[in-house]
Amino acid sequence: MPSPFDPIEIRLKRLPHGEGLPVPAYATAHAAGMDVVSAEELTLQPGGRHAVATGFAMAIPEGYEVQVRPRSGLALKHGISLPNTPGTIDADYRGELRIILINLGDQPFAIARGDRIAQLVVAPVQIASFREVDGLDETARGEGGFGSTGVAS
Numbered sequence: 001m002p003s004p005f006d007p008i009e010i011r012l013k014r015l016p017h018g019e020g021l022p023v024p025a026y027a028t029a030h031a032a033g034m035d036v037v038s039a040e041e042l043t044l045q046p047g048g049r050h051a052v053a054t055g056f057a058m059a060i061p062e063g064y065e066v067q068v069r070p071r072s073g074l075a076l077k078h079g080i081s082l083p084n085t086p087g088t089i090d091a092d093y094r095g096e097l098r099i100i101l102i103n104l105g106d107q108p109f110a111i112a113r114g115d116r117i118a119q120l121v122v123a124p125v126q127i128a129s130f131r132e133v134d135g136l137d138e139t140a141r142g143e144g145g146f147g148s149t150g151v152a153s
């Protein structure tokens with residue numbers, strides 16, 4: 001089992017409109033997410049969404065995925081989120097990474113080229129397959145769900 005302290009290498013290909021932008025990187029020693037910046041300038045109107053260019057493509061090693069997540073500061077202060085969070089970047093995807101942003105706030109939100117708009121979390125992927133069966137083993141929960149244990153403690 002590889003240790004999380006042995007970083008894996010992800011090859012990154014800079015696209016012409018991404019020239020000069022920083023490579024995603026951890027902001028602090030034990031950060032889980034690497035901040036990623038916008039390669040374009042735009043204004044998101046309230047309720048608006050846009051697949052924001054990052055100016056690079058990458059080759060994630062087999063057995064891993066990259067998850068795209070919102071930044072809490074932008075979410076809290078401006079209502080900027082990702083409608084598909086966590087976005088899934090597949091190991092075999094070679095197109096440009098795009099960050100789908102949505103403005104859930106009530107004010108237009110301006111993004112400059114180079115602004116940090118989201119964070120990337122690298123995670124191992126467990127492959128599985130489904131097998132159809134006639135019955136399932138019994139559990140204490142059974143078919144209970146969706147609040148079956150109550151909503152208050």
Ligand SMILES: O=c1ccn([C@H]2C[C@H](O)[C@@H](COP(=O)(O)OP(=O)(O)OP(=O)(O)O)O2)c(=O)[nH]1
Pocket residue numbers: 068084087088089090091093096097098099100
């Ligand atoms: O926020 C995102 C989500 C996805 N992608 C890219 C990488 C991913 O590998 C690919 C496909 O994503 P997903 O499987 O979520 O999209 P889909 O709507 O199921 O499309 P597809 O049929 O192309 O798989 O799009 C992004 O750049 N940003």
